[in-house]
Amino acid sequence: MTTSIKEVARHAGVSVGTVSNVLNRPDRVAEATRNRVLDAIEHLGFVRNDSARSLRSGRTNALGLIVLDVANPFFTDVARGVEDVSSHTGSVVILCNSDDSVTKQETYLQVLQEQRVRGVLVTPAHESTLPIDALRSRGMAVVLLDRSGERPDLCSVAVDDVAGGQLATDHLIAAGHETFAFVSGPLTIRQCDDRRNGMRRALRAAGLRLGSSTRDVLVPAMNARSGAEAARRLLAGGRENLPRAVLCANDLLAMGFMREMLRAGVRIPEDLALVGYDDIEFAAASAIPITSIRQPTYQLGQTAAELLLDECENADTHAHQQVTFQPELVVRESSGGGGG
Numbered sequence: 001m002t003t004s005i006k007e008v009a010r011h012a013g014v015s016v017g018t019v020s021n022v023l024n025r026p027d028r029v030a031e032a033t034r035n036r037v038l039d040a041i042e043h044l045g046f047v048r049n050d051s052a053r054s055l056r057s058g059r060t061n062a063l064g065l066i067v068l069d070v071a072n073p074f075f076t077d078v079a080r081g082v083e084d085v086s087s088h089t090g091s092v093v094i095l096c097n098s099d100d101s102v103t104k105q106e107t108y109l110q111v112l113q114e115q116r117v118r119g120v121l122v123t124p125a126h127e128s129t130l131p132i133d134a135l136r137s138r139g140m141a142v143v144l145l146d147r148s149g150e151r152p153d154l155c156s157v158a159v160d161d162v163a164g165g166q167l168a169t170d171h172l173i174a175a176g177h178e179t180f181a182f183v184s185g186p187l188t189i190r191q192c193d194d195r196r197n198g199m200r201r202a203l204r205a206a207g208l209r210l211g212s213s214t215r216d217v218l219v220p221a222m223n224a225r226s227g228a229e230a231a232r233r234l235l236a237g238g239r240e241n242l243p244r245a246v247l248c249a250n251d252l253l254a255m256g257f258m259r260e261m262l263r264a265g266v267r268i269p270e271d272l273a274l275v276g277y278d279d280i281e282f283a284a285a286s287a288i289p290i291t292s293i294r295q296p297t298y299q300l301g302q303t304a305a306e307l308l309l310d311e312c313e314n315a316d317t318h319a320h321q322q323v324t325f326q327p328e329l330v331v332r333e334s335s336g337g338g339g340g
Helices: 005-012 016-024 031-044 050-057 073-088 102-114 132-137 161-174 190-205 224-236 251-263 281-285 297-313
Strands: 062-067 092-097 119-122 141-145 155-159 180-184 214-218 245-248 273-278 291-294 322-325 328-330
Touching (some): 005 016, 005 031, 016 031, 062 297, 102 119, 132 141, 161 190, 161 291, 161 328, 180 251, 214 224, 245 251, 297 322
Parallel strands (some): 062 092, 119 141, 180 214, 273 291
């Protein structure tokens, strides 16, 4: 049988309002009284009814988090940063996986509104499809996650992916390579397009002609299976026509790509130098450790959650910020650099 807040108040010898203050504003209650109420809660096994409370207040203590691919360790680390910040404030996180689908994104946004979440952290499936103004008109705070924002009235947290693509390519050029391939998911994904632009910027700066020195290998998804597919496409053109260096738009693509190349007898890095992106844990643990562009994934999630909670709790004084982190090159064996 469920214990009511009135029973807790009766057991502790206080008013219902005092019990409510202990649950919601404990700093307003004297320590001795607060301890008496907490003892009553524990003795009676009272569990607060957050559903009823949210109906009265119009909001729950939940935050929505929509990511492109929850199977990607990059987003797992980001989610951990979000969850750690939210748990310290008594909030919970509802995790949604859009699979880079606008339809799924819209469905989850509707569900999160129905659940009366305080705000939403979202990596948009496509740049122009997120109904930010409509969400805000319903009182929901929004922060773009892993996506740079160009609106001064919107918080965003991202990494400079153009700089990351350039950093990776500069490393390969410095090793003496002159022919390149960029393996990526759809360029409608902003991060993929930015990393490609960074690569092309580095090639132009080195005086290399884009048409003759590089090619794009675009695959439908950002996973190891698609990485292997990209490798097979390049191998179909003949071993003699393989590029000398490959930048993959994330580490999962790089792992699948490397596995297929090794299976075909292509040596890495002797025949082909390889760089991934994200520096997930598996990159260093691969049979041939993968050179990668490291992103501060945990810090991305942490910062985004802090901005969202500040907007939720301090709407009148909140200052919107567009935070951009810088990536870092981690050199390992797959590009011929050794390291660890």
